[in-house]
Amino acid sequence: MIGSSTVLHVCLFLLSASSSFSAANGRGSKAKDLIDAPLLTSKLEANPSRTIIVSPSGKDNFTSVQAAIDAVPTGNSKWIVVHLRAGVYREKVLIPENKRYIFLRGSGKGKTAIVWDDGKKNNAESSTFVVKADNFVAFGISFKTCEIFVLPDRRTAILGSITAQNRRSAVDSTGFVFINCKVYGVGEVFLGRAKSPHSRVVFAKSYLSKTVAPKGWANWIYDGSTDNMLQGEHSCHGPGADRTDRVKWSRQLTEDEVAPFLTVDFINGKEWLPAYYE
Structure with missing residues (x-):
């Protein structure tokens, strides 16, 4: 869950079935070098079961991140790439337990941002971004709150x-x-x-x-x-x-x-x- 006054730029965000968390930001590396890294591309982007594209302009599949997540089949068992084009997505996002194998790929630091500002006292409710599913990867996204x-x-x-x-x-x-x-x-x-x-x-x-x-x-x-x-x-x-x-x-x-x-x-x-x- 992400919900604080800090800006977090994520170049690599991994969640496995063990519920551990790892984040890596490629300081000093070009975005393309990271996108081409074998960890991300060696079998996932080369042949995803499906690619969903999100853009604020409305020219692609969806205009909101949550709508794209909702489109992932319940009980999904094959990697799906959700590509977020450059822009600011003002919304709260929840990836439930039954939406596994999602690769959420942004357009890079400072280009793709998920932003929300919720003053509720309950941390679970006020978080900007919540992942409950196993086998999740995020890349090239900034998470911001106020x-x-x-x-x-x-x-x-x-x-x-x-x-x-x-x-x-x-x-x-x-x-x-x-x-x-x-x-x-x-x-x-x-x-x-x-x-x-x-x-x-x-x-x-x-x-x-x-x-x-x-x-x-x-x-x-x-x-x-x-x-x-x-x-x-x-x-x-x-x-x-x-x-x-x-x-x-x-x-x-x-x-x-x-x-x-x-x-x-x-x-x-x-x-x-x-x-x-x-």
């Missing part, structure tokens, strides 16, 4: 969070990993706030702007021990990467510690990503 304000006597910004990971036990294989990303926005935001005792989030090799709060991380609704959490960073840079005032339980990961999170094996990619199909 800063949240409370207006009793003056404008007071509410500190939001990029992630709220809910790993509940040590044997749970889930986690959020952000690699080569850029994080920036208006006001301040936490990299993550734990939703359960084993919450696991890693930001690696990413640019963190001053929008990242000095503390970096928060417990949110979980007030118990932080001993089993992993709220980690590795080789991040930018003004928001300064760890001087980070919360005591967050960690600067070593090369050995971060290594398992930087490979496709963390999301069991060789079992479900098209590039590895026989």
